[in-house]
Amino acid sequence: MGIKAIAKVKHDIATVKLLVKHPMASGKIGGGKGEAKYINHLTVKHGGRVVYDMYPTSAVSKNPYIKFAFKGAKKGDTITVWWQDNTGKSEKKDIKLK
Amino acid sequence: MKRRNFLGLGFATMAVTALQTVGSASIFSQHPKAFMATSGDAALKDAYGTTSVIKDDKAKLKLPDIAENGGAVPVTVSTSLDNAKSMTLIIDGNPHPLAVTWELSEGTIPKFSTRIKMRKTGNVRLVVEDANGKLHVATKQVKVTVGGCGG
Numbered sequence: 555m556g557i558k559a560i561a562k563v564k565h566d567i568a569t570v571k572l573l574v575k576h577p578m579a580s581g582k583i584g585g586g587k588g589e590a591k592y593i594n595h596l597t598v599k600h601g602g603r604v605v606y607d608m609y610p611t612s613a614v615s616k617n618p619y620i621k622f623a624f625k626g627a628k629k630g631d632t633i634t635v636w637w638q639d640n641t642g643k644s645e646k647k648d649i650k651l652k
Numbered sequence: 653m654k655r656r657n658f659l660g661l662g663f664a665t666m667a668v669t670a671l672q673t674v675g676s677a678s679i680f681s682q683h684p685k686a687f688m689a690t691s692g693d694a695a696l697k698d699a700y701g702t703t704s705v706i707k708d709d710k711a712k713l714k715l716p717d718i719a720e721n722g723g724a725v726p727v728t729v730s731t732s733l734d735n736a737k738s739m740t741l742i743i744d745g746n747p748h749p750l751a752v753t754w755e756l757s758e759g760t761i762p763k764f765s766t767r768i769k770m771r772k773t774g775n776v777r778l779v780v781e782d783a784n785g786k787l788h789v790a791t792k793q794v795k796v797t798v799g800g801c802g803g
Contacts, residue, residue, distance in 0.1 A: 567761070580769075582747065594687075595680065605760050609680040611687055613743055613751035613769050615724040621765035 557635050557647045568627035568651050570598065570606070572620040572635060580612035593618065596637040600627060627651055679738060679753045687750050692742045692777060695750040699740060700787055705779065711790040713778040722770040722796040730763035735783040745774030771799045
């Protein structure tokens with residue numbers, strides 16, 4: 555597990571790029587004998603409001619790459635990335651906007 | 653704390669809880685069946701209650717013409733509609749075509765990039781739900797050289 559992020563602000567718009575370490579396994583490898591393990595909800599919050607709300611499936615590639623932007627941000631603000639997978643595992647990380 | 657005040661607090665909490673529940677309503681929580689559907693149209697019907705869509709340029713889908721590696725196909729989805737409610741990506745050639753849904757909120761710029769897995773050559777559809785619940789769709793065919801649904 556692990557979340558890598560680049561988050562930059564320009565003219566009150568924050569552009570966020572995330573790389574989340576996760577197998578995103580469909581459980582269909584080798585004739586469907588593997589275990590399904592994939593992120594099914596990922597959110598990013600900025601000061602309590604949700605600025606990114608994604609519901610992935612195992613059709614999202616291994617170690618998901620995500621890019622998005624939102625308005626109303628300042629340099630030095632903190633965003634909170636959170637995800638949960640279908641097995642109930644989750645991770646949360648605070649990232650400072652540069 | 654006086655009993656009356658305490659009751660009032662209880663009702664206030666209930667009201668807040670109710671609001672939060674409404675706020676977090678999503679296709680995932682309300683129509684989980686859509687994610688298990690085995691055809692693109694069934695996924696669309698389960699998620700939005702209809703398969704009737706408007707083909708216009710309000711939904712925008714950026715994908716390569718040919719994907720050498722079906723395990724990681726770069727995709728960018730966006731919409732020019734104001735106050736759109738959600739976006740859903742459907743990969744018709746996959747065992748479970750519903751690949752991703754995004755719930756949109758105020759302040760979010762509705763333009764997202766990620767990477768997707770495609771089992772075989774086929775159509776990818778982006779469905780954008782506008783403020784009135786109408787569906788706008790963009791379709792793009794992608795040729796897949798090596799399929800990528802293992803893993």
